[in-house]
Amino acid sequence: MAKKMNAFYAQSGGVTAVINASACGVIETARANKDKIGKVYAGANGIIGALTEELIDTSKETKKTIAGLRHTPSGAFGSCRYKLKGLEESRREYERLIEVFKAHNIGYFFYNGGGDSADTCHKISQLSKKMGFPIQAIHVPKTVDNDLPITDNCPGFGSVAKYIAISTREASFDVASMAATSTKVFVLEVMGRHAGWIAAAGALAADEDNDIPVVILFPEVEFNRKKFMAKVQEKYEKYGYCTVVVSEGVHYKDGKFLAETGLKDAFGHSQLGGAAPVVANMIQEDLGLKYHWAVADYLQRASRHIASKNDVDQAYAMGKAAVELAIKGENAVMPTVVRTSDKPYRWKIGSAPLSKVANVEKMMPKGFISRDGYGITPKCRAYLEPLIKGEDYPPYKNGMPQYVTIKKVMVPKKLDTNFEV
Amino acid sequence: MAKKMNAFYAQSGGVTAVINASACGVIETARANKDKIGKVYAGANGIIGALTEELIDTSKETKKTIAGLRHTPSGAFGSCRYKLKGLEESRREYERLIEVFKAHNIGYFFYNGGGDSADTCHKISQLSKKMGFPIQAIHVPKTVDNDLPITDNCPGFGSVAKYIAISTREASFDVASMAATSTKVFVLEVMGRHAGWIAAAGALAADEDNDIPVVILFPEVEFNRKKFMAKVQEKYEKYGYCTVVVSEGVHYKDGKFLAETGLKDAFGHSQLGGAAPVVANMIQEDLGLKYHWAVADYLQRASRHIASKNDVDQAYAMGKAAVELAIKGENAVMPTVVRTSDKPYRWKIGSAPLSKVANVEKMMPKGFISRDGYGITPKCRAYLEPLIKGEDYPPYKNGMPQYVTIKKVMVPKKLDTNFEV
Numbered sequence: 001m002a003k004k005m006n007a008f009y010a011q012s013g014g015v016t017a018v019i020n021a022s023a024c025g026v027i028e029t030a031r032a033n034k035d036k037i038g039k040v041y042a043g044a045n046g047i048i049g050a051l052t053e054e055l056i057d058t059s060k061e062t063k064k065t066i067a068g069l070r071h072t073p074s075g076a077f078g079s080c081r082y083k084l085k086g087l088e089e090s091r092r093e094y095e096r097l098i099e100v101f102k103a104h105n106i107g108y109f110f111y112n113g114g115g116d117s118a119d120t121c122h123k124i125s126q127l128s129k130k131m132g133f134p135i136q137a138i139h140v141p142k143t144v145d146n147d148l149p150i151t152d153n154c155p156g157f158g159s160v161a162k163y164i165a166i167s168t169r170e171a172s173f174d175v176a177s178m179a180a181t182s183t184k185v186f187v188l189e190v191m192g193r194h195a196g197w198i199a200a201a202g203a204l205a206a207d208e209d210n211d212i213p214v215v216i217l218f219p220e221v222e223f224n225r226k227k228f229m230a231k232v233q234e235k236y237e238k239y240g241y242c243t244v245v246v247s248e249g250v251h252y253k254d255g256k257f258l259a260e261t262g263l264k265d266a267f268g269h270s271q272l273g274g275a276a277p278v279v280a281n282m283i284q285e286d287l288g289l290k291y292h293w294a295v296a297d298y299l300q301r302a303s304r305h306i307a308s309k310n311d312v313d314q315a316y317a318m319g320k321a322a323v324e325l326a327i328k329g330e331n332a333v334m335p336t337v338v339r340t341s342d343k344p345y346r347w348k349i350g351s352a353p354l355s356k357v358a359n360v361e362k363m364m365p366k367g368f369i370s371r372d373g374y375g376i377t378p379k380c381r382a383y384l385e386p387l388i389k390g391e392d393y394p395p396y397k398n399g400m401p402q403y404v405t406i407k408k409v410m411v412p413k414k415l416d417t418n419f420e421v
Numbered sequence: 422m423a424k425k426m427n428a429f430y431a432q433s434g435g436v437t438a439v440i441n442a443s444a445c446g447v448i449e450t451a452r453a454n455k456d457k458i459g460k461v462y463a464g465a466n467g468i469i470g471a472l473t474e475e476l477i478d479t480s481k482e483t484k485k486t487i488a489g490l491r492h493t494p495s496g497a498f499g500s501c502r503y504k505l506k507g508l509e510e511s512r513r514e515y516e517r518l519i520e521v522f523k524a525h526n527i528g529y530f531f532y533n534g535g536g537d538s539a540d541t542c543h544k545i546s547q548l549s550k551k552m553g554f555p556i557q558a559i560h561v562p563k564t565v566d567n568d569l570p571i572t573d574n575c576p577g578f579g580s581v582a583k584y585i586a587i588s589t590r591e592a593s594f595d596v597a598s599m600a601a602t603s604t605k606v607f608v609l610e611v612m613g614r615h616a617g618w619i620a621a622a623g624a625l626a627a628d629e630d631n632d633i634p635v636v637i638l639f640p641e642v643e644f645n646r647k648k649f650m651a652k653v654q655e656k657y658e659k660y661g662y663c664t665v666v667v668s669e670g671v672h673y674k675d676g677k678f679l680a681e682t683g684l685k686d687a688f689g690h691s692q693l694g695g696a697a698p699v700v701a702n703m704i705q706e707d708l709g710l711k712y713h714w715a716v717a718d719y720l721q722r723a724s725r726h727i728a729s730k731n732d733v734d735q736a737y738a739m740g741k742a743a744v745e746l747a748i749k750g751e752n753a754v755m756p757t758v759v760r761t762s763d764k765p766y767r768w769k770i771g772s773a774p775l776s777k778v779a780n781v782e783k784m785m786p787k788g789f790i791s792r793d794g795y796g797i798t799p800k801c802r803a804y805l806e807p808l809i810k811g812e813d814y815p816p817y818k819n820g821m822p823q824y825v826t827i828k829k830v831m832v833p834k835k836l837d838t839n840f841e842v
Contacts, residue, residue, distance in 0.1 A: 015598045017591075045601035073591050075598035082602055162820055170438075170494050170723035173824060177436050177496035180466035181503055186719060204821065276716075277695065295697075297715035298607055302591035306726055308820060388820035399583055399729060399809035400625065403594060 004036065005107025007326070008050060009058075010043035011075040012113030012120075012142075016156030017163075017304040018315035019112055019142045020076050024069040025319020026110050026140065027058050031066075036327050041104060041411055045078035047111070047120070051093060051419050053100050060409035068404030070316060071394035073304035076406050082421065084120045087127060094127045096419050102133050103414040108326045109135050112319075114143035114154075118334060119358035125332040138322040139334035139354055142315070144301045146197040149360040150352040151336035153387055155318055156301070158311030161201035162388035163303040164190050164245070167296065168205035172212045172243045175292065179241035185232065185283050186243045187293040189276035191300060193249040195363050196220050198300070202245030203376040204384060213239040214375070217279065219249030220364055221373040223258060229286045231374050236289065244283075246275045305401050309390025310345070321349045345386035425457065426528025428747070429471060430479075431464035432496040432563075433534030433541075437577030438584075438725040439736035440563045441497050443533050445490040446740020447561065448479050452487075457748050462525060462832055466499035468532070468541070469842050472514060474521050474834050481830035489825030491737060492815035494725035497827050503842065505541045508548060515548045517840050523554050524835040529747045530556050533740075535564035535575075536782060539755060543775035546753040559743040560755035560775055563736070565722045567618040570781040571773040572757035574808055576739055577722070579732030582622035583809035584724040585611050585666070588717065589626035593633045593664045596713065600662035606653065606704050607664045608714040610697035612721060614670040617641050617785050619721070623666030624797040625805060634660040635796070638700065640670030641785055642794040644679060650707045652795050657710060665704075667696045726822050730811025731766070742770045766807030 009026050011019055023042070030037045042056040043049030049056070056077055058066070069076055084090045101109070111121040118139045125137035141148050146157035168188060175186040192198040196218035206212040213235035217223065235242040251257045259275045276293040283289055314337055321335035334357050338350040368380035376384070394401040430447050432440055444463070451458045463477040464470030470477070477498055479487070490497055505511045522530070532542040539560045546558035562569050567578035589609060596607040613619040617639035627633040634656035638644065656663040672678045680696040697714040704710055735758055742756035755778050759771040789801035797805070815822040 011598070015595055048601060072594070074594035077598075078601055079598050080602040081599075165820075166726050166822060167720050167724075169821065169824070170725060171719040173493070173495035174436055174719045174723040177432070177498075177500050178502075180469060180499055181501040188720075207819075207821065209823070210826070274698065274716075292718050293716070294718035294720050295695075295714070295716045296720070297713050298592040298595045299588050299609075299715050299717070299720075302595040303588075304591060305587050385819055390820060391814070391817055393812070393814070396812055397630075398628070398806055399586075399811060400590065400628065401587060402630070403590070405631070 004038050006038040006105050007040045007108035007110060008043065008101060008106045009040055009110040010046045010050065010112065011077055011079040012046050012111060012117040013079060013081060014144065014301065015075040015079050016142060016144050016301050017073040017159040017307045018155050018312050020069040020072045020074065021312050021315035022112050022140050022142060022155060022319035023076060024066060025316040026323055027066050029320045029323035033323065033327060037108065037323070038105065041106065042077040044408065046080035046082065047084070048080045048082055048421050050097050050100050051421050053413050053415055055104065055411040056406070057409050057411045061406050065404050065406060070312065071304060072403040073302045076404070083116050084123065087123060094123065097124060098128050098131050098133050100415065101135055104411065107135060109137040110140055110322050111137065112140040112142050114145065115148060115359060115361060118148070118354055122332055122354035122358045125354070136326050136331045138326050138330065139357065140318050140322045141334055141336070144198065145192060145195055147195050147361045147363070149357055149362045152339040152347065153337055155311060155315035157197060158308035158387035159303065160191070160198055160300050161384060162308040163300050163306055164198055164201040164296070165204035165388055166306060168202040168214060168243060168245055169210065169212065171294070172205055172214070175241045175243065182290060183292045184236060184241050184289040185291045187276045187280045187291060188243070188245050189274050189295040190245060190247055192219060192247045194219060194361065196247050197364060199245050199247040200364065200368065200376050200380055201384060201388070204388065205243070213242045215242060215244045216374055217244065217246040217250045218369055218373070219247045219251065220369060222253045223250050225282060231372065232283060233287055244279060246279050248275055250275055304394055304403070307392050308388045309392040310387060312392045317349060325351060342382045342386065345389065425459050427459040427526050428461045428529035428531060429464065429522060429527045430461055430531040431467045431471065431533065432498055432500040433467050433532060433538035434500060434502060435565065435722065436496040436500050437563060437565050437722050438494040438580040438728045439576050439733050440533055441490040441493045441495065442733050442736035443561050443563060443576060443740035444497060445487060446737040447531050447744055448487050450741045450744035454744065454748060458529065458744065459526065462527065463498040465829065467501035467503065468505070469501045469503055471518050471521050472840050472842050474836055476525060476832040477827070478830050478832045482827050486825050486827060491733065492725060493824040494723045497825070504537050505544065508544055515544065518545060519549050519552050519554055521836065522556055525832065528556055530558040531561055531743050532558065533561040533563050535566065536569060536780060539569070539775055540779035543753055543779045546775070557747050557752045559747050559751065560778065561739050561743045562755055562757070565619065566613060566616055568616050568782045570778055570783045573760040573768065574758055576732060576736035578618060579729035579808035580724065581612070581619055581721050582805060583729040584721050584727055585619055585622040585717070586625035586809055587727060589623040589635060589664060589666055590631065590633065592715070593626055593635070596662045596664065603711060604713045605657060605662050605710040606712045608697045608701045608712060609664070609666050610695050610716040611666060611668055613640060613668045615640060615782065617668050620666050620668040621785065621789065621797050621801055622805060622809070624802070625809065626664070634663045636663060636665045637795055638665065638667040638671045639790055639794070640668045640672065641790060643674045644671050646703060652793065653704060654708055665700060667700050669696055671696055725815055725824070728813050729809045730813040731808060733813045738770060746772060763803050763807065766810065
């Protein structure tokens, strides 16, 4: 490109404890390469901001604020759940994006998200070329679900895994001390509708120094009430208590989620509860054991206060690598984490073509779930352990973490057309 | 006392992130005063251990393990929910306790718990005197509910408050970034059946640097659906999202808890859910806003990984002070936290007679809840802020906190009688 082009950055889908660390990597690296890349404009509320021409001028944010993104959870520029479909179905959107990018001299598109956004990123690269305004589209991986292919793991997952592993250990210590006269079973519900990566992290509560009975309900394993109860009973008899980690995606053989309780309120409306209270109630009915249950929900993916250092480092590195790939002239690619050693853990940065990333969901390998279906294998543990390693505490003031909020100075609009999303 | 007497220590009721720090304070201080106090025997599973003569010999634990209790959540010796009633109703238990204490030369009783255990502690002091085997009974305050009188605050509360304040801030950042196209309201359920101290901590998510819309449902304020919805709607209109912190104890005018949902399963059994899903469902019904909800349950009181440093320090100090009071010859007392200044926060140790502590529940002062009933006053904030101050991270290994587990070496039994609890 002859002319120095600006960059567009957007956050997509469910946010994480470290997606802003990727944003920090993108912006700081672009700032360090001012001779090659102009300004970084961020989409207000993700890709919607590009469609509506609501662009945040990140150059108006101080160096300190941008650095602070590294330790701030959530999506500082706003994210969105807005899926662009195929070129034909969503042609109107793609054309609008190119129109906005053209108007603002944007030649780089950094899209920070999961599988859907990798697909969008890929399509933008293709269509922009066809339309005569070629854009270098680089995908920055992010998802707590850890389901992107090729990359060894996804930024965002390690910190959720750490939170779940620690919470499961702490709650297990708690119930162990209450079990003599009170609670015997603790049930923790975690995210992961399709894949059991997050649930698997609950198993890390136990290790060679901590003999803790953890029973995991994976979405990959059909729920069998009788078999599950036998497992809980077995653990209870041996330990006097038991901890259950249940994925929100646990379902029956027919695909029906446990969380679809069949409960009705006074007006006959169906009520959707969590999977945890359902499992807890079953345990009381079948085994007569007193329970407590928790649903971690957003707390798990927002828990920047106990983020994994490796996760933060990798999230930042992915953002940095994305800009470096762009500078090298790469297009329609995603930086990846390549694991070169388990012990000691070593990783390097690789890259993958988006054609191989888009629309491919990486499930837990068969060999990661223990034979009985309620635990993890040593292979899974060897995979998970490095991802939760290291602490990366945010700064505190008056007992509270100091997360940054950006000023959101908008780039003046250049188009006289509006776009309804 | 002419002869050097042993001490008995027991943990009572719901455990906390810092009750073991009090145990650490008791045991380390007793060890430092070996000329005055013999061994410290801990009740296995609380007071039950004294009744059944199951005493853990803490002298068999290494210095390192005892020091590790300071950063270990839960009740390392086991706790119990076992209420001793009046002297007449529970005479059999009180007499057994004295019998066991006599057999093991126990002259000091350190009971680490809330209001009920303060009462038990008081009665043991009285009865032992009557029975000719006077025991110095010292209560060590502990309760996440923060409802003990006289002491400015209760060890255990500060760390829950910190966890809830941080979690509320983190989840609020998350929902704020999703609100454009997805979740608008996040509902977090917290502990506190009678008093709203823990719920109040949710308000600390917002401060002068963080303008976050938090609506609190206190157990002290009768739930009014219409008024509550108007408040949520008001916040939503102003901020585009809203966070609700709901105490498990929130109830209607007639005393019925929100968590009593009136839901029935396929067999017609009543189901008890949490208050959070009930509130979340109401918000969708009345305002049509997409929600997410979480129930923190044990995670909040076990979250040693983000304990308040002031809380840990005070928990330890209460254990230490209890032993020092015993050495000074005090009886039927409880060490207390005396606040001498808000800013800078300063506190010292005081003591209170158990006759004034037992059976008195400290509620939130009227002036702590804002006029509209959904927030806290500056006075409440000034009270709460110092309690969550400071971080006191546990040591980590491979990404996980290293909590200690005691060996539980039992003291050989001396009585040939059994006691059924």
